Amino acid sequence: MSMNPTVTLFLLALLLSGAGVMAQDRIVITDNDLVGGETYNWTSNNDYVLDGLVFLEAGATLNIEAGTVIRGLGGPDVTTGDNTSALIISQGAQIFARGTAEQPIIFTASDDDVTDPFDYDIIDRGEWGGLIILGSATIARPGGSDGIEGIDAAESRARFGGTNDADNSGVLNYVSIRHGGAQLSTDNEINGLTLGGVGSGTEIDYIEVFANLDDGIEWFGGTVQVNHAAVSFCGDDGFDYDFGWRGGGQYWFALQGPGDPTGRSGEHDGASPDEQQPFSRPTIYNATYIGIGAEQTASGGDAGRSLPLSVLFRDNAGGYYYNSVFVDFNGAAVAIEDRTDSETDSYARLQSGDLGFFNNYFFSFGAGDTPADLFLAIDQNEAIVPASSANVAATFVANGNIIADPVLNSLDARNADGGNVDPRVYAFGPAAIDAPVAIAGYDTTEFYGAFAPGAYADSNNSWLTGWTALDHYMVTGDFTNGVGQVADAGFLLDAPVPNPATQIATIGFALPRPAQVTLTVMDLYGRPVLRTANRYDAGDQTQRIDVSQLPNGNYLIVLDAAGSRLLQKMVVAH
Structure with missing residues (x-):
C-alpha cells in the first residue's frame, strides 16, 4: 500500500482495548433456531456463531445485549449448504441491538479474536456475509416489492418493500460489522449492512462497517435515517x-x-x-x-x-x-x-x-x-x-x-510535540x-x-473512539520527532536509520526479555503498508525494512511487544 504525501496528514486515533469475549460459551445458530412470533435474547456471556443464512422471521424479536459478539462462518465451514453466513431480519421482525461505546455489539468472522488488533487486518474481507434488515417502507420497484440483493430470488423471507414508510425494524446502536461481504457467486456479494425498504421508525445510530468485500452500507428504498456511520476499507x-x-x-x-x-x-x-x-x-x-x-x-x-x-x-x-x-x-x-x-x-x-x-x-x-x-x-x-x-x-x-x-488534525508542524491524531x-x-x-x-x-x-x-x-474496528486496529499514542529513543516497560525503540530513508531503513530496538515483536510501517492515515512479526531474544536487535517502493512522505514505525507499543516517525525521500 501507499499514501499521498501532499495532503494534510492525519491518522485515526485507535485504542488497543477492544471489546473482547473471554471464555464465553459458543452457541451455533442455524436457520432452524429462529422462528416467527418468538422473542430471543442474545447475551454477552455467550459467543454466537451464524451457520448459514439465518432468518429472523416475521413476528419475531431479537434482543442483543451490549458487548455481545456474533460471528459468521465462512463458506468452507458452513454446514447448512449455504455459500456463507448472514443474519437476515425479515419483514415484520425486529432486532434490538443496543451496544454502547464501552461495550459495542460486534459482528465479525468466526475466528477473529476481537481482543487482538493483529490477527485480522484491513485486507481481510469476505470472511462471512453481513447483516440484512428488510422492512415494509416504499421502494421504487414495479409492484412495490422485490427480493433483496445477494439472496436467492425464490426465498420469500427475503422480500422487502410495501406502503408503510414509518415501519419499525428495531434499533442498531453502537454496532460494528467487520470482515464481511462474502461472494455468493460471480459479482454477487453481500453488503456489510443492507437496508431494504427499512422505514423511518427504525433507529440506526453509531454503526460501522469495516473491511467488507462489497459495499459498506447499501439502502434499497425506504425512509430510515442513519447517523454516526463509519465505513472503511471496503472492496466496493x-x-x-x-x-x-x-x-x-x-x-x-x-x-x-x-x-x-x-x-x-x-x-x-x-x-x-x-x-x-x-x-x-x-x-x-x-x-x-x-x-x-x-x-x-x-x-x-x-x-x-x-x-x-x-x-x-x-x-x-x-x-x-x-x-x-x-x-x-x-x-x-x-x-x-x-x-x-x-x-x-x-x-x-x-x-x-x-x-x-x-x-x-x-x-x-x-x-x-x-x-x-x-x-x-x-x-x-x-x-x-x-x-x-x-x-x-x-x-x-x-x-x-x-x-x-x-x-x-495532523502530524504537521503545529503538532511537533506529538499526541493523538485523528480526522x-x-x-x-x-x-x-x-x-x-x-x-x-x-x-x-x-x-x-x-x-x-x-x-x-x-x-x-471523535465519536469513533472506543467501539469501532478503526479504533481497535489502528494506533493511538505519543509520537516522537523521529530522533532519539522511546521506551516503555523496558522495551526501547530507536529512530530509524537513515531518516529520511531512500532504500533500506534499519530499525533498532531492545527487549528486556524474549518476546514476539511486530513491527508495522503505517502511513499517516493509519493504513499498514509493511509489517514483520518475529520472536527475538532479550537485548539489542535490528530489523532492516525495504522502503524503496513506498512513495515519498511521512510514515510511522510501530513496535508492539508484550503489551507495549512504541512509535517513531520515518520520512521516505527518494
Missing part, C-alpha cells in the same frame, strides 16, 4: 443507495485504502426502471469522505477506472450533501449522469432542484483543483458531457462549495467554524465534516 462503495431511498443521515465517515480494489465513497442510484417512483432524495449533513490518495491507484473496482470519482449520481438519483468534507481522491469529486437515452436522469434532478451540494469543502483531487476539473456531467458510458459539465460546475460554485484545504477538523482551521444552519431534523453545528473539531492532543475524542 462506501455508501450506496438505490430504489428510491428518501431518508437521510448526519455524521458519515468513509475511508479508502490505496492499492487494493475499492469503489467510490458514495454511489447513488435511483429507481429501477428509471421512471419508477419514488425517486431517491436523501439529505446528508456532515460527511467526511477520504479517498485513496490524489496520486494513488487502485488495483480494481471503480477507483481503478479511467474516471475515478468520490461520489457518483446516476439513473434518476437525487439527494443533498451539506457541510461536508471530501479529500484525497485520485480522480474527480462528483459526477452526475446526463444520459443520452433518458430525460429522467440525475442531471435532470439537478436542474429541478432535487439534487444539490451546498457549502462543502473539496481538497486534493487527482483530476485538478478547479470547478471544471472536479464537478462533472457524464453520459451512461461515463464519458464527460462538456456542456452539461459546465453547468454542473457553475451550480456547485453558486451553492457555496469551497475548493480549499479544510485542515484536518477531526483542526480547532483553529477554516472548517471548524461558520458552517451554515441545518434544516429541521438535523443538528446545527459550527463545523464541517463528520467530527467535532479539536486541537491536536486535547481530550475531545
Whole structure:
C-alpha cells in the first residue's frame, strides 16, 4: 500500500482495548433456531456463531445485549449448504441491538479474536456475509416489492418493500460489522449492512462497517435515517443507495485504502426502471469522505477506472450533501449522469432542484483543483458531457462549495510535540467554524465534516473512539520527532536509520526479555503498508525494512511487544 504525501496528514486515533469475549460459551445458530412470533435474547456471556443464512422471521424479536459478539462462518465451514453466513431480519421482525461505546455489539468472522488488533487486518474481507434488515417502507420497484440483493430470488423471507414508510425494524446502536461481504457467486456479494425498504421508525445510530468485500452500507428504498456511520476499507462503495431511498443521515465517515480494489465513497442510484417512483432524495449533513490518495491507484473496482470519482449520481438519483468534507481522491469529486437515452436522469434532478451540494469543502483531487476539473456531467458510458459539465460546475460554485484545504488534525508542524491524531477538523482551521444552519431534523453545528473539531492532543475524542474496528486496529499514542529513543516497560525503540530513508531503513530496538515483536510501517492515515512479526531474544536487535517502493512522505514505525507499543516517525525521500 501507499499514501499521498501532499495532503494534510492525519491518522485515526485507535485504542488497543477492544471489546473482547473471554471464555464465553459458543452457541451455533442455524436457520432452524429462529422462528416467527418468538422473542430471543442474545447475551454477552455467550459467543454466537451464524451457520448459514439465518432468518429472523416475521413476528419475531431479537434482543442483543451490549458487548455481545456474533460471528459468521465462512463458506468452507458452513454446514447448512449455504455459500456463507448472514443474519437476515425479515419483514415484520425486529432486532434490538443496543451496544454502547464501552461495550459495542460486534459482528465479525468466526475466528477473529476481537481482543487482538493483529490477527485480522484491513485486507481481510469476505470472511462471512453481513447483516440484512428488510422492512415494509416504499421502494421504487414495479409492484412495490422485490427480493433483496445477494439472496436467492425464490426465498420469500427475503422480500422487502410495501406502503408503510414509518415501519419499525428495531434499533442498531453502537454496532460494528467487520470482515464481511462474502461472494455468493460471480459479482454477487453481500453488503456489510443492507437496508431494504427499512422505514423511518427504525433507529440506526453509531454503526460501522469495516473491511467488507462489497459495499459498506447499501439502502434499497425506504425512509430510515442513519447517523454516526463509519465505513472503511471496503472492496466496493462506501455508501450506496438505490430504489428510491428518501431518508437521510448526519455524521458519515468513509475511508479508502490505496492499492487494493475499492469503489467510490458514495454511489447513488435511483429507481429501477428509471421512471419508477419514488425517486431517491436523501439529505446528508456532515460527511467526511477520504479517498485513496490524489496520486494513488487502485488495483480494481471503480477507483481503478479511467474516471475515478468520490461520489457518483446516476439513473434518476437525487439527494443533498451539506457541510461536508471530501479529500484525497485520485480522480474527480462528483459526477452526475446526463444520459443520452433518458430525460429522467440525475442531471435532470439537478436542474429541478432535487439534487444539490451546498457549502462543502473539496481538497486534493487527482483530476485538478478547479470547478471544471472536479464537478462533472457524464453520459451512461461515463464519458464527460462538456456542456452539461459546465453547468454542473457553475451550480456547485453558486451553492457555496469551497475548493480549499479544510485542515484536518495532523502530524504537521503545529503538532511537533506529538499526541493523538485523528480526522477531526483542526480547532483553529477554516472548517471548524461558520458552517451554515441545518434544516429541521438535523443538528446545527459550527463545523464541517463528520467530527467535532479539536486541537491536536486535547481530550475531545471523535465519536469513533472506543467501539469501532478503526479504533481497535489502528494506533493511538505519543509520537516522537523521529530522533532519539522511546521506551516503555523496558522495551526501547530507536529512530530509524537513515531518516529520511531512500532504500533500506534499519530499525533498532531492545527487549528486556524474549518476546514476539511486530513491527508495522503505517502511513499517516493509519493504513499498514509493511509489517514483520518475529520472536527475538532479550537485548539489542535490528530489523532492516525495504522502503524503496513506498512513495515519498511521512510514515510511522510501530513496535508492539508484550503489551507495549512504541512509535517513531520515518520520512521516505527518494
